[in-house]
Amino acid sequence: MNSMSSPAKSAPVIYLDYAATTPVDPRVAEVMIECLRPEGPHGNPSSMGHEPGRRARALVEKARQQVAASIGARPECIVWTSGATESDNLAILGVARFHADRGRHVITARTEHKAVLDAFKQLEKEGFEVTWLKPGVDGIVRPEQVRDALRSDTQLVSLMHVNNETGVIQDVAGVGAICRERGVAFHVDAAQSAGKLPLNVEAMNVDLLSLTAHKSYGPKGVGALYVRRRPPLGLKPLFHGGGQELGLRSGTLPTHQIVGMGEAFEIGERDRESDVARIAVLRERLWQGLTAIGGVELNGHPSERVAGVLNVCFHDVEGESLRFALRELAVSSGSACSSGSDEASYVLRALGRSDQLAQSSIRFSLGRFTTADDVDRAIAIVSREVARLRALTPTADSNGT
């Protein structure tokens, strides 16, 4: 087989895939690098019996405070994990399995990330009944839908804060209030909202909240789960061992990773408003450029969305060709997180898009290091390529033989 897929074009690609993962902020990289140096805090944070261990532990605890502060939580409610996939699974499988004898009904939405969907599918295999809420064409699940779905044996509701494909924001506080009122545990996947929206677990009545560092300029491979402690929420760990993290998550704590996440979240919260303002302007500039092409439509709610994400469908251009034509841009179609399948995005399908339009949709996601020049070059490339491909597209009157 000839393999020949890397772009022959010369210019470096324009990175507009911040929702898939962000570069590490240089300020974050700096504190991580300090940890990796020979004179760094290389001890095992569990080795409290000696200074190198305690030094590492102190850094882990500082980071715990940073992450906790960014979501309005107490530090002891933060459990370190390997990322949001693990956090989602720990929250969902953990709570449902712990309380299985109290009820086996659980609720989530069809547009959740795979990490949530697949955890719920696992629960189905374990005998739980799942209510899969369908959002409106704007991508939004109304809190009343949750209220209507609640039953006396409902154990858990899970709803993401910001959708990774469309950037649409859910009314998690609205859902949280309903769940709290009914005494049902409420989990929020906030992988895509940290540093983009204010987060407060108390105000939002959230019991469990999943975070990951690599969507917010921190390192890949570290995340956290917020777990309400008062009153305590029973949770079964996913795996077992040294008993770190109060037994909820065993395994040696990766100091440099945790320190990076702490720093990233502190910066993310401190710079949030200015970051968001800047990115919103760039996003608007991109949107204006794209609409000028014609035959484009926004996927998801026009205003209930985070600043950085623009998911757009292009009429009259086939998806795979569009993506290949745009390979000077690092953008994504469907979820970048599910390893490169060619299927139409289940999220866009749930929003009522046809297979074809879903496949001709592109997610542009902007971030802290995106420049106006990036945006202008992206607009130029998209305009040129869409026009070029559309020129080859048979017109409607050609139909039939």
Next chain:
Amino acid sequence: MNSMSSPAKSAPVIYLDYAATTPVDPRVAEVMIECLRPEGPHGNPSSMGHEPGRRARALVEKARQQVAASIGARPECIVWTSGATESDNLAILGVARFHADRGRHVITARTEHKAVLDAFKQLEKEGFEVTWLKPGVDGIVRPEQVRDALRSDTQLVSLMHVNNETGVIQDVAGVGAICRERGVAFHVDAAQSAGKLPLNVEAMNVDLLSLTAHKSYGPKGVGALYVRRRPPLGLKPLFHGGGQELGLRSGTLPTHQIVGMGEAFEIGERDRESDVARIAVLRERLWQGLTAIGGVELNGHPSERVAGVLNVCFHDVEGESLRFALRELAVSSGSACSSGSDEASYVLRALGRSDQLAQSSIRFSLGRFTTADDVDRAIAIVSREVARLRALTPTADSNGT
């Protein structure tokens, strides 16, 4: 409460706790740091649709080859995890749960790491029957013990290669041959052996092998599980999501971590013989210095042990005072991995040591950056402090009132 635990002494501590975790080798740190830079491979390795993603993926796959090569495996048999705790759980819970209908008997030893013990305890809760093998006073489980314990419904045998507390080496090849003959899956926790002993999954007849980077001069928070692919071994994942790692381990792959592990394992294998030779000399020097003190005994087999670990019990000195007296040394008692409990090591207890002697045992573990000067200073400190404390110890004739 007054808190006053940090050593008031001035000299920097001497790090002799390599079995708890190692510093990152500067050559490893260098390749990791490259990944964290703005111009580094910051894409999501699952984003195969664009160049930044493919660049990251290529590095992940190169590291997979490095790790695979170091254990004589094919790269597609390597599954990335967050560390050996997760690998152990994925292997043990994964295989047992997948094949639960074929048999519910499993075998392990009492001296395994908590990550293995607690995974087996979880299996007990799920209705499995566990045979807990008891090693001899030398810490060794004889292959015949495994043979005798095998039953027609035995699903899995798990035995560690090198014990983390004593450094004792098990005859995993001997056990592997028996398991292969009987068609029983065989898991080996090799967290402590990579870079210290030759590892070959084929020669050792191993079906599953747990690895972690941070015991071999790589970063904390990344590990791997070797999973035999021919014939394929059924395995249930611990958590669910994007379907990375052939569905066995979902979650965004942490490029910098994986690259670090790959480099660490390549270096570890390349430098293994010279590292081991150098460390064995230092270990012997330390042992000579300690025996000269008198009233010390080695824990575990005198020769079937890795070069770097020396676990020694001190007669007539109380454990907590000994540890506090030695706080200029970063050493460990019991397992450093179980977050600082004060209990006597269950490993040493299983070897027949009294609670008291187990508590007065110290694990000295040496590594790549240990110097003769470190060892000499350590000997001087231990000699001085043991003598000082023993001078206060009541002599035998004082007994009774």
Next chain:
Amino acid sequence: MEPEYSPTVVDHFEHPRNGGRFEAGEGVIKGVAGSLEQGTMFVLSARVAADRIESVRFEAYGCPHCIAAGSWLTEQLVGLTQPELRAWHWRAADQALQFPMQKRGRLLILEDAVRALSEAWARLIP
């Protein structure tokens, strides 16, 4: 995994030959197959003179392999007689462009478009 494209596919995708179509008129024939809804559609139009094809244009909606196949085909068909055109077989395009196995079905749509073209030509001849 991202599908992989051979250099020929990339070349034709980047620089499609003979895109567009001829105005309906004397000596102009057309062959259409597939549909936008299906995800793959080809429109071939050709100008024929005497018993040979003089030139071909294409429109295509589909993956890069399809776009490339349409472009490539416009060069291949020139000079063919009607029986030769009727005998055209998808394997020719497959050999030139190395379609991945799972995309072969799309070549059958291309073959259908060629067949429609040849039928249009047949209707023209009497």
Next chain:
Amino acid sequence: MEPEYSPTVVDHFEHPRNGGRFEAGEGVIKGVAGSLEQGTMFVLSARVAADRIESVRFEAYGCPHCIAAGSWLTEQLVGLTQPELRAWHWRAADQALQFPMQKRGRLLILEDAVRALSEAWARLIP
């Protein structure tokens, strides 16, 4: 978690006062409690003159708090009368050395040693 030691404990642990014991002989009394097997043991020996304690030495096997308590005690007991010694209470050591709650039991062993000392003294007096 590593137990935490107060500055007083660290000081006495690092620089124990009056370690050792007096040779048995005229005016020397001894009080023992605990055992190595138990993990905590104290041996107190004192030289008494007239009705006061002149000096005290200790041996101890146990955690740093215990070592420190033994050391500290040797200074505290000097000058006590026999009734004062008999009245000695573990709380005095606890206040000075801040034993963690779970280690208080070890102070009772210390108190036993003091009591044994006072009984040995009582046996001496008649």
